[in-house]
Amino acid sequence: MSGKQAKTLSDKQIKAVLGALEGSRNGSRNKVMFLLSLHGFRAKEVANVETMMVTDGAGSVADFISLEDKASKGKSGRTLYMSKQLKEAIAIYLKDRGPTESKYLIVTERSEKFDANAVAVFFHRLYARLGFQGMSSHSGRRTFISKAARKLSHVGGSLRDLQLMAGHKNLSTTQRYIDYDTDAQKKLIELLY
Numbered sequence: 001m002s003g004k005q006a007k008t009l010s011d012k013q014i015k016a017v018l019g020a021l022e023g024s025r026n027g028s029r030n031k032v033m034f035l036l037s038l039h040g041f042r043a044k045e046v047a048n049v050e051t052m053m054v055t056d057g058a059g060s061v062a063d064f065i066s067l068e069d070k071a072s073k074g075k076s077g078r079t080l081y082m083s084k085q086l087k088e089a090i091a092i093y094l095k096d097r098g099p100t101e102s103k104y105l106i107v108t109e110r111s112e113k114f115d116a117n118a119v120a121v122f123f124h125r126l127y128a129r130l131g132f133q134g135m136s137s138h139s140g141r142r143t144f145i146s147k148a149a150r151k152l153s154h155v156g157g158s159l160r161d162l163q164l165m166a167g168h169k170n171l172s173t174t175q176r177y178i179d180y181d182t183d184a185q186k187k188l189i190e191l192l193y
Helices: 011-021 027-037 043-048 084-097 116-129 139-155 159-166 171-177 182-192
Strands: 064-067 078-081
Touching (some): 011 116, 027 043, 027 084, 027 139, 043 116, 078 159, 139 159
8 A cells, every 4th residue: 555545334234244254254354354354443452342341240242342542543542332243243252252261352263462563464465365445454544534424414413522532632633544535515506595
């Protein structure tokens, strides 16, 4: 990709990825990895999220992810609410995975966790297999930020909320992730005048 931003995923592409993962080898784990990316997780965060960060004291899947700084980039740990889809996917994955010695949520068959590079390779291969051009492990994150930016006004949120959800220190960093939409620009002008 050399200097270019990863492309965002369309709703059709998201559906295609979820369909491809359904019933595949390690499908429940891989679905969780994909959904974490669609919740704004970096490859490093997908690799480093611990099971205790997504479960409550009783071991049930919590309503939110308490992503600690140690699992994130710098000091960009944060609390993120989980979609119903991600929460259900984690519950299925934990049941499929069974007991493990690893403290990490995403485990491999040979080691206690993925590393960030392995997560990036996973996404590269997944998107290449589906014929998606310009996609990387960052595509889910960019998709999350762009889609969330478009929905903020519907829930009374601000770009500051999105900045916190993305784990960015500066709002200008968050803004660079947001795709523009010429159709939305036209609709906005029509609403104004």
